[in-house]
Amino acid sequence: MYAQLVKTAGTGVKTRAEMSDEERNFQDRIDRDEKIEPKDWMPDDYRATLIRQIGQHAHSEIVGQLPEGNWITRAPTLERKAILLAKVQDEAGHGLYLYCAAETLGVTRDELTEELLSGRMKYSSIFNYPTLNWADIGAVGWLVDGAAIMNQVPLQRTSYGPYSRAMIRICKEESFHQRQGYDIMMKMAQGTDAQRKMAQNALNRFWYPSLMMFGPSDKDSVHSAQSLAWKIKIDTNDELRQKFVDQTVPQAKYLGLTIPDEHLKWNEERGAHDFSEPDWSEFFNVIKGKGPCNIDRMKDRVAAWEDGAWVRDGLLAHARKKSAARTAAE
Amino acid sequence: MSKEWPLWEVFIRGQHGLSHRHVGSLHAPDAEMAIKNARDVYTRRNEGVSIWVVEAVHIAASSPEEKGPLYEPSNSKVYRHPTFFDIPEDVGHM
Numbered sequence: 001m002y003a004q005l006v007k008t009a010g011t012g013v014k015t016r017a018e019m020s021d022e023e024r025n026f027q028d029r030i031d032r033d034e035k036i037e038p039k040d041w042m043p044d045d046y047r048a049t050l051i052r053q054i055g056q057h058a059h060s061e062i063v064g065q066l067p068e069g070n071w072i073t074r075a076p077t078l079e080r081k082a083i084l085l086a087k088v089q090d091e092a093g094h095g096l097y098l099y100c101a102a103e104t105l106g107v108t109r110d111e112l113t114e115e116l117l118s119g120r121m122k123y124s125s126i127f128n129y130p131t132l133n134w135a136d137i138g139a140v141g142w143l144v145d146g147a148a149i150m151n152q153v154p155l156q157r158t159s160y161g162p163y164s165r166a167m168i169r170i171c172k173e174e175s176f177h178q179r180q181g182y183d184i185m186m187k188m189a190q191g192t193d194a195q196r197k198m199a200q201n202a203l204n205r206f207w208y209p210s211l212m213m214f215g216p217s218d219k220d221s222v223h224s225a226q227s228l229a230w231k232i233k234i235d236t237n238d239e240l241r242q243k244f245v246d247q248t249v250p251q252a253k254y255l256g257l258t259i260p261d262e263h264l265k266w267n268e269e270r271g272a273h274d275f276s277e278p279d280w281s282e283f284f285n286v287i288k289g290k291g292p293c294n295i296d297r298m299k300d301r302v303a304a305w306e307d308g309a310w311v312r313d314g315l316l317a318h319a320r321k322k323s324a325a326r327t328a329a330e
Numbered sequence: 331m332s333k334e335w336p337l338w339e340v341f342i343r344g345q346h347g348l349s350h351r352h353v354g355s356l357h358a359p360d361a362e363m364a365i366k367n368a369r370d371v372y373t374r375r376n377e378g379v380s381i382w383v384v385e386a387v388h389i390a391a392s393s394p395e396e397k398g399p400l401y402e403p404s405n406s407k408v409y410r411h412p413t414f415f416d417i418p419e420d421v422g423h424m
Contacts, residue, residue, distance in 0.1 A: 035347040037380065083409045090410075146424075161347055175412040178424055183415040251421045 002060035002124045002148055004215040005287065006053045008223035008232075010045035030231050035161035038104040046230055050160055051105050052121070053232060058098035059116045059123040063297050065091045067131040068140060076134060083180055084137065090173050097166040104162045117302050125283060126213050128291030135188045135195070135202035141181015143203075143210040143248065149174050150244045151214070154234035182251065189255040196256075203252065204260045208278040214241040216280055245273050336385050338364040340372055343380035350382050358383075 016024060022041055029036065036042055065088050072088065075081035099109050115121035126144055131137060152174065156167045188199035214237040218224040227233040235243075245264075252259050263276045285291065335357040341350035353372050358364035364383040372378070392400060408414050417424050 037343075079409075082407070086407060086410050164347060165349055173410075175424070176410055176414070179412050179415040179417055180409070182417060182421070182424060247422060251424075254418060254421045 002064075002151065002213075003053045003056040004124060004213065005122070006049065006056060006227070008045070008226045009048040009052075010043070010226060012223070013226050013229050027229070030159045030229075033157075033159075033231075035164060036159050037161045045226075046232075047105050049227065049230070050163065050232060051102055051107050053227075054098055054102040054105075054163055055107070055112050055115065055121055056123060058095045058102060058112065059121060060127065061091050061095035061098060062116075063123040063127045063301060064144075066297055066300055067127055067129070067293075068137060070131050071134065071137050074134075075137075080184075087141070087177055087180060090177065094170050094173070097169055098163075101160075101162040101166045113305065117298070117305060119289070119298065122287065123297075124213060125286040125291065126209050128286050128293045128297060129205070129209050130293050132205075133198045133202060135185065135198040136206070138181050138184030138188060138199065139202035139206040141177050141179075142185050142251070143181075143206050144213070145174060145177040145181060146248065147210050147213045147244050149178060150240050150247070154240075157231070157234060159231035185255055185257075189257055199255065200257050203257050207260050208282075211241055211244070211275075211278045212280075212283045212286075214238075214244070216283070242272055245275050249273055335359050336387065338368075338383045339386050339389060340364075340368040341382040341384075342368075342372055342378035344378055346379060350380065353377075355386060361385075 014023065016027075019027065023043055026036075026042060026046075029040075036046075068084060068088050068091075072081060072084055075084050099112060102112060103109060112121070116123070126147075131140065149171065152167055152171050156164055156171055158164045158167065185199055185202075188195045188202075216237065218237045224233065224236065228236070249259065249264070261276045263274060265274055266272075267274045286294070289295075336359075337355055338358055338361075339355050340353050342353045343350045356364065356367050356371055358367050361383060365381050368381050368383055373381070404410070
């Protein structure tokens with residue numbers, strides 16, 4: 001999930017008796033699957049939670065360009081380079097759609113950027129892991145984008161109109177990402193011994209961090225219950241994680257690769273795979289900034305923002321000059 | 331100063347959840363009247379749940395002569411489509 005551990009504002013789900021008329025009317029609209037639009041009345045906590053969630057989602061798209069950008073200059077062929085470039089370009093676009101959706105809630109783009117650069121807002125933990133060999137780019141597309149799609153497909157039905165429409169557009173484009181990743185994995189897995197080893201190594205390193213993308217188990221969380229009631233969240237973290245594992249197992253088998261979990265097995269009774277939980281202490285460490293790449297990622301984002309200042313200022317000055325010239329000519 | 335009312339472009343959201351879509355234009359002295367007129371002209375058969383109007387002079391449009399340079403570069407980038415990659419049926423939907 002690109003938005004993890006999003007704290008839901010408020011005090012949990014209210015009963016109908018506790019709700020004001022406005023709140024009851026709002027909840028009824030959501031229960032009828034009507035979309036909430038920017039000018040509609042909405043509870044302050046709904047607005048605040050959505051800004052956090054969409055903002056974190058947008059930041060993840062932007063920071064997510066970094067691990068893959070690492071391989072643009074050294075992709076093994078010109079075709080792979082062009083494809084990777086197109087994918088990273090898509091991620092920038094996805095960040096843009098999401099920032100725009102967040103802006104309809106009354107926050108500005110610069111405010112969101114500032115929250116990311118100061119570390120007050122987070123991005124997905126997965127992007128704090130390095131991409132060490134070319135198969136990692138395959139694993140990122142296959143597993144990381146696969147997990148993201150698992151989360152984003154249900155979010156197309158989320159209650160907030162602009163968010164839902166952004167998700168629809170993103171999902172349409174995201175399918176290319178996962179397939180290009182799997183395509184790389186197939187090439188590597190069917191290649192030389194050295195290539196197969198790289199593919200297995202990438203799977204070993206990305207498996208558990210991918211499972212962490214869905215966030216910790218949320219079955220006991222009041223916050224999660226409120227987000228589900230508001231249809232900001234559609235499935236629980238555990239439901240999505242299970243679906244992801246069940247989908248990925250046959251894909252790994254086809255590649256002839258081994259998922260690094262000795263407890264992974266089909267459970268006939270549940271009709272689903274049993275699997276090991278990731279190491280949640282590692283997850284919380286990464287969220288707190290102690291992952292392998294947190295410092296580099298933030299350094300790169302801050303540098304991009306600061307080094308780009310003269311471009312933003314220059315274009316704005318040019319636009320103002322042109323506008324003044326036009327006014328003078330009239 | 332011209333006494334002609336400005337031209338407004340009208341966008342209607344047909345149903346809950348959909349984007350606003352351009353449906354046409356009309357003349358009106360200000361935004362408030364433009365919305366009222368749009369209601370009368372474009373939603374008489376219950377076509378919409380929300381109306382946007384914007385003065386036509388504020389719309390910047392790409393020019394048709396630039397069609398080539400603008401859109402041709404994406405023709406050669408077929409890999410942006412998911413069907414570019416052959417995925418075996420055994421691995422399920424992707």
